[in-house]
Amino acid sequence: MSKVIKIKKGLNIKMHGAAEKIIKKTDQAEYYAVKPTDFQGIRPKLVVKVGDKVKAGTSLFYDKFQPEVQFTAPVSGEIVEINRGERRVILEIVIKADATIEYEKFNVSDPSRLSKEEIVDVMQKSGLWPTIRQRPYSTIANPEDTPKAIFITAFDSAPLAADMDYVAMDCGDSFQKGIDILSKLTEGTIHLNINADYPASDTYTKAKGVQINKFTGPHPSGNVGIQINKIDPINKGDIVWYTYPQEIIAIGRLFEKGIYDATKIIALTGSEVKNPIYHKLIGGASIKNIVSGNVTEGEHRYIGGNVLTGSKISHNGYVGYYDNQVTVIPEGKYYEFFGWALPGFKKHSASRAVFSWLLPNKKFKLDTNFHGGNRAYVMSGEYDKVFPMDIYPVQLIKSILVEDIDKMEQLGIYEVDEEDFALCEYVCTSKTEVQSIIRTGLDLMRKEMS
Amino acid sequence: MKSLRRYIDKIKPHFEKGGKFAKLESTFEAFESFLFVSNKVTTKGTHIRDANDMKRTMIIVVLALVPTVLFGMWNVGFHHYAATGQEGTLIELFWLGFLRVFPIIVVSYVVGLGIEFAFAQYRGHEVNEGFLVSGILIPLVLPVDTPLWMVAVATAFAVVIGKEVFGGTGMNILNPALTARAFLFFAYPSYMSGNAVWTHGMINGEGVIDSYSGATPLAEAAAGHIDKLPSTIEMFFGTIPGSIGETSALAILIGAGILIITGIGSARIMISTVIGGLIMGLLLNIFAVNPFMEIPFWQHLLLGGFAFGAVFMATDPVSAAQTAKGKIIYGFLIGFFAILIRVINPAYPEGVMLAILLMNVFAPLIDHYVIEGNIKKRLKRVKVKA
Numbered sequence: 022m023s024k025v026i027k028i029k030k031g032l033n034i035k036m037h038g039a040a041e042k043i044i045k046k047t048d049q050a051e052y053y054a055v056k057p058t059d060f061q062g063i064r065p066k067l068v069v070k071v072g073d074k075v076k077a078g079t080s081l082f083y084d085k086f087q088p089e090v091q092f093t094a095p096v097s098g099e100i101v102e103i104n105r106g107e108r109r110v111i112l113e114i115v116i117k118a119d120a121t122i123e124y125e126k127f128n129v130s131d132p133s134r135l136s137k138e139e140i141v142d143v144m145q146k147s148g149l150w151p152t153i154r155q156r157p158y159s160t161i162a163n164p165e166d167t168p169k170a171i172f173i174t175a176f177d178s179a180p181l182a183a184d185m186d187y188v189a190m191d192c193g194d195s196f197q198k199g200i201d202i203l204s205k206l207t208e209g210t211i212h213l214n215i216n217a218d219y220p221a222s223d224t225y226t227k228a229k230g231v232q233i234n235k236f237t238g239p240h241p242s243g244n245v246g247i248q249i250n251k252i253d254p255i256n257k258g259d260i261v262w263y264t265y266p267q268e269i270i271a272i273g274r275l276f277e278k279g280i281y282d283a284t285k286i287i288a289l290t291g292s293e294v295k296n297p298i299y300h301k302l303i304g305g306a307s308i309k310n311i312v313s314g315n316v317t318e319g320e321h322r323y324i325g326g327n328v329l330t331g332s333k334i335s336h337n338g339y340v341g342y343y344d345n346q347v348t349v350i351p352e353g354k355y356y357e358f359f360g361w362a363l364p365g366f367k368k369h370s371a372s373r374a375v376f377s378w379l380l381p382n383k384k385f386k387l388d389t390n391f392h393g394g395n396r397a398y399v400m401s402g403e404y405d406k407v408f409p410m411d412i413y414p415v416q417l418i419k420s421i422l423v424e425d426i427d428k429m430e431q432l433g434i435y436e437v438d439e440e441d442f443a444l445c446e447y448v449c450t451s452k453t454e455v456q457s458i459i460r461t462g463l464d465l466m467r468k469e470m471s
Numbered sequence: 472m473k474s475l476r477r478y479i480d481k482i483k484p485h486f487e488k489g490g491k492f493a494k495l496e497s498t499f500e501a502f503e504s505f506l507f508v509s510n511k512v513t514t515k516g517t518h519i520r521d522a523n524d525m526k527r528t529m530i531i532v533v534l535a536l537v538p539t540v541l542f543g544m545w546n547v548g549f550h551h552y553a554a555t556g557q558e559g560t561l562i563e564l565f566w567l568g569f570l571r572v573f574p575i576i577v578v579s580y581v582v583g584l585g586i587e588f589a590f591a592q593y594r595g596h597e598v599n600e601g602f603l604v605s606g607i608l609i610p611l612v613l614p615v616d617t618p619l620w621m622v623a624v625a626t627a628f629a630v631v632i633g634k635e636v637f638g639g640t641g642m643n644i645l646n647p648a649l650t651a652r653a654f655l656f657f658a659y660p661s662y663m664s665g666n667a668v669w670t671h672g673m674i675n676g677e678g679v680i681d682s683y684s685g686a687t688p689l690a691e692a693a694a695g696h697i698d699k700l701p702s703t704i705e706m707f708f709g710t711i712p713g714s715i716g717e718t719s720a721l722a723i724l725i726g727a728g729i730l731i732i733t734g735i736g737s738a739r740i741m742i743s744t745v746i747g748g749l750i751m752g753l754l755l756n757i758f759a760v761n762p763f764m765e766i767p768f769w770q771h772l773l774l775g776g777f778a779f780g781a782v783f784m785a786t787d788p789v790s791a792a793q794t795a796k797g798k799i800i801y802g803f804l805i806g807f808f809a810i811l812i813r814v815i816n817p818a819y820p821e822g823v824m825l826a827i828l829l830m831n832v833f834a835p836l837i838d839h840y841v842i843e844g845n846i847k848k849r850l851k852r853v854k855v856k857a
Contacts, residue, residue: 034519256853328518350519353512358472360508361526368522374531374733375522391511393524394504394597397641400528401793402737413794416842431846446517450528451641456516 025217026251028238030409032371032444034180035384036328038348040288042187043298049120050306053096054113054339055081058332060151062160062467065092065111073100078125078147078281081114090161093148095283095305097123113339116305124280132198132276137205144202144272147281151342152268153206156249156261157435158467168262170209170253175225175266176216176236178243179327183288183345186222188299189266193224195273202272204230207262214248224266241409246441250410255435267345287340291324291349292386293317302340308347309337316349322389324348329443330456353390361393368392371407371448396451404455407444410436414445418455421462426469434466479503497591501598529600531733535726536607536783540576542722543715544568547615550712551671556680568615571671572715575610578619582626583609590635599640601647601789602630608648608783611716612776612824613655614668616675621659625651645831646790649824656824664820666690669712687712689775689813693820695762706773717779720772727782736786739795740802744781747806748772755814763814771810780809780823790831794841801837805830 057065064085069075075098080091094116102115127147132140141164144150153162153171162168176185189196203211210232215221217235225233234252236242245263255261267285274282283304290297293316300311308323313336324331325341328348332341340347357363365375369385377383404414412433420428439456446455485491486499503509505526513520548564559567583602591598609626633650634643656663666686667673673685684699688711691699701711709719717723730736752768759765772778785791785805792801805826812822819825 254852256849322512322518324518331518333518348518354510356476356507356510358476358507361524362530365522369519370521370523372521372523372528372734374527374735377522387519389512389518390520391509391513392520392522393526394509394511396525396597396599397639399525399599399601399641399789400735401788401791402795402798405795411845411848413842413845415793416838431849432842433849443517447519448521448523450521450523450525452520452524454516 025235025237026248028236028242028247028251028409030406031178031239031241032407032448033178033239034328034369034387034447035382036180036350037292037384037386038290038294038297038350039181040183040290040297040299042184044286045298045300047300047302047306047311049096049118050302050310051118052101052115052307052309052337052339053094053098053118053303053305054115054307055092055094055305056113056339056341057082057092057111059342060084060092060161061154062158062464063087063090067103067111067114069100069114071100071103074098075100075116076123076125077283078127080146080148082111084161087161087163089142089145089164090150091146091148092151093125093281095281095303122303124282127275127279127281129276129279132202132205135205140202140205143275147275149268149272149275149281152272153203153262153264156246156255156263156438158463159438160467162262164206166260168207168209168260170249170261171203171207171211172214172245172249172252172261172263173212173231173266173269174214174243174245174248174263175221176214176243177327177345178216178240179329179346180240181288181290181346181348182243182327183286183290183299185266185345186219186225188286188288188345189224189270190222191224192270192273193227195270195277196224196266197228198273198276199269199271200228200230200273202276203264203269210253212248212252214245214252216243238409241407241441241444244438244441246436246438247409250436257430257435259435265343265345268343285345287344288346289315289349290346291328293319293321293349293351304340304342304344306340307337308334308340311347312336312349320352320354321349322352324350328387329447330440351386351388353388355390357390371444372403372450391452393450393452395453398451398453400450403448403450404442404445407448408441410441412436414442414455417462418453418458421458421465424465426466429462429466434462438463476507479506494592497596497598498588501588501591504597525600528735529603531729531735532604532783533607535729535736536604536611536716538722538725539611539716539719539779540572540607541565542709542719543611544572546709546718547571547671547715549710550669550685554670554673554679554683554685556683567671571615572610574619575613575617575622575715576607578622579609579626580606582623583630586627586630586635587640590639594639596639601634601640605629605647605651609651611783612648612652612714612779614663615671615715616668616673617655617662621655621662625655625658628654641789643789644835645828646784646787648787649784649828649831652824653828669714685712687775687820688773689713690820692763692766692774693813693817697762697766700766700770703770703773706770714776714779717776720778723778723782730782730786736782737788737791737798737802739798740786740791740805741781743799743802744785744806744809745772747803747808748777748781748810749806751807751810755810771813775813775821776823777806777809780827781806784823784827785830790834792834792837792841794838796844797834797837797841800841801830801834804833 547568629651809826
């Protein structure tokens with residue numbers, strides 16, 4: 022077996038509210054939604070209108086730039102709402118679900134006899150092609166590209182993240198089927214990255230046709246960007262595809278049963294959840310069922326995903342296409358008298374200027390307070406401590422701010438993604454919005470290269 | 472606390488856009504956020520934020536400076552009493568120093584923060600906390616009898632020319648506190664050097680007894696009076712003449728400890744500066760042709776402003792090198808040049824200030840080459856594969 026890759030730089034933020042290992046099969050939600058904003062860099066073109074009846078797997082919209090890629094309904098039912106935001110951007114396509122789900126049938130036979138084109142066609146039609154994304158830019162993969170490798174990260178190191186070994190338990194067959202399908206899409210290696218700190222699930226260790234790599238170390242060791250950087254870094258012109266275990270299981274099921282079954286297991290986490298456990302539901306489900314009556318009193322922030330990279334949703338918002346986790350933490354709208362001068366035993370910080378570092382095993386109840394105001398860069402070397410790539414983060418950010426394309430390229434923009442900078446943003450004393458700067462840089466680069 | 476909060480909420484509208492005092496918006500915000508950490512919440516990006524902020528960071532640096540301030544005050548009293556042949560209690564010595572030093576601190580803060588507030592309002596920014604540190608550093612590197620108007624002029628020069636013209640906190644090339652010091656050094660040399668400026672009252676010739684010279688150990692060493700150097704213990708504890716905050720290596724070490732433990736001051740820079748100084752000292756020992764070059768190389772660490780400069784000035788994160796490798800080179804060269812200028816150049820009795828300012832200017836160049844190295848490594852990776 023391959024050697025263990027050790028990530029030294031990073032930060033584990035210990036928070037209250039990790040999900041207990043119990044899976045509850047949640048009652049079907051009343052409403053489901055597909056959010057075009059989950060997908061990076063697409064321009065959605067609707068093919069349905071309010072009042073239309075759809076089945077699970079019926080196309081709702083497609084991407085103007087890649088019209089073959091369909092985004093489909095996770096359940097059958099009626100389109101009840103199409104919510105738009107600023108400048109009429111489509112935010113949500115809401116479906117009122119039928120009591121029993123009807124599925125579109127896709128023609129799949131023995132995958133070993135299917136050609137690459139046929140596989141791609143079925144995946145695009147069924148709505149599962151977007152599960153495969155590419156680096157650089159984190160956009161949906163283009164089937165005409167030839168990726169040098171496919172990366173699957175089978176553990177999540179983010180705060181309170183779902184245990185990917187646990188959620189993929191008992192899905193070995195579907196997972197293997199999904200891997201078989203992926204192997205038809207590339208000549209390159211399929212890397213399956215697991216955590217070296219504990220024995221991984223059989224689903225992963227017994228998988229065939231993959232190269233298993235082991236990682237150890239603090240977050241972001243589970244970020245696919247970091248793993249690519251350590252194993253097979255992206256140079257200019259390279260393309261790497263990546264996906265995640267639950268997505269592969271869904272691909273496996275598509276080719277087993279010929280239907281788009283968006284069932285997945287998510288972790289309901291966070292200090293404000295009374296009973297944090299895992300829930301088995303269909304992707305896109307409203308979280309209303311699982312959070313109502315299950316959260317504490319007060320004003321809360323509901324997050325689809327984790328506290329570092331997730332997106333803000335409402336208390337009856339929807340589980341995103343890629344989400345494995347829903348987090349509920351308190352909002353932090355309070356004033357704190359001389360807060361900057363208090364020792365701060367209840368607050369978390371990567372620096373030792375806040376004295377909770379004297380309590381190394383403490384778990385924190387963290388809220389959304391900004392803890393200060395925006396400042397110019399003053400401190401140096403802060404980001405380096407939580408950024409485990411051989412890239413100078415602050416210099417890359419500055420090159421983006423001045424829109425210097427050449428410098429961005431030289432400093433390694435192809436290798437990074439927003440999520441890799443989430444910890445930099447968290448620790449920043451100057452409270453810079455690092456992730457959105459990186460996104461701007463990636464978008465700029467993509468426009469420049471196309 | 473709650474009634475104070477209510478009062479602030481009541482008067483806040485006057486300071487917002489369209490209010491009576493809208494021109495004081497930044498100033499109001501600075502005082503409000505000083506009293507209460509804002510209720511602002513995250514909107515995009517990470518949903519949680521590290522509890523550390525700029526105020527806390529800067530206040531910890533100020534805390535690290537407190538030992539040097541307190542010792543400096545006592546030392547002012549100590550030397551005044553010694554020079555005039557009087558005896559005094561600990562409290563009396565400290566009180567005399569306090570009366571001399573405190574006004575300098577007040578002038579430095581009032582002038583500096585006044586200018587910062589005005590620029591913040593002009594730019595529509597929140598007030599940056601950087602001057603909290605500069606404002607205390609400036610008094611500490613001055614001789615005790617510097618007239619207050621000079622402190623005011625030097626502070627104004629440092630803040631406007633040293634910082635604001637470059638875009639304010641975070642954008643400056645030179646360390647503001649050293650800019651103030653350098654300004655005074657070249658504009659009013661008679662108040663900044665010589666043997667009489669270090670002891671309160673001496674510059675006006677107030678009844679100094681004959682046996683008291685007032686010369687700093689560094690001046691004695693430069694003059695070749697090695698026999699007149701105080702003992703190592705005295706130099707370590709700092710009961711020697713010098714600028715207000717620079718004399719006590721012990722107080723500075725306590726500050727260094729606070730900065731290193733909290734991770735706010737770069738240990739990398741401090742250590743490499745000391746190593747640079749030691750190596751230059753050793754080289755001078757080896758090629759010694761005069762008594763000053765012969766003094767044990769490690770004694771340079773206790774002389775003049777070396778320790779203070781290494782711990783509090785070289786580590787200014789804005790004007791120092793930004794990259795980890797760059798910091799090592801930057802620190803090393805500061806130590807190296809500080810001792811070189813100190814010993815070899817007869818025009819300047821002390822080299823630390825000039826060495827740090829010089830390396831401030833070169834820090835971006837050092838970083839540039841460190842980053843070029845990283846870029847080349849990335850390009851090489853492509854070539855190896857191709």
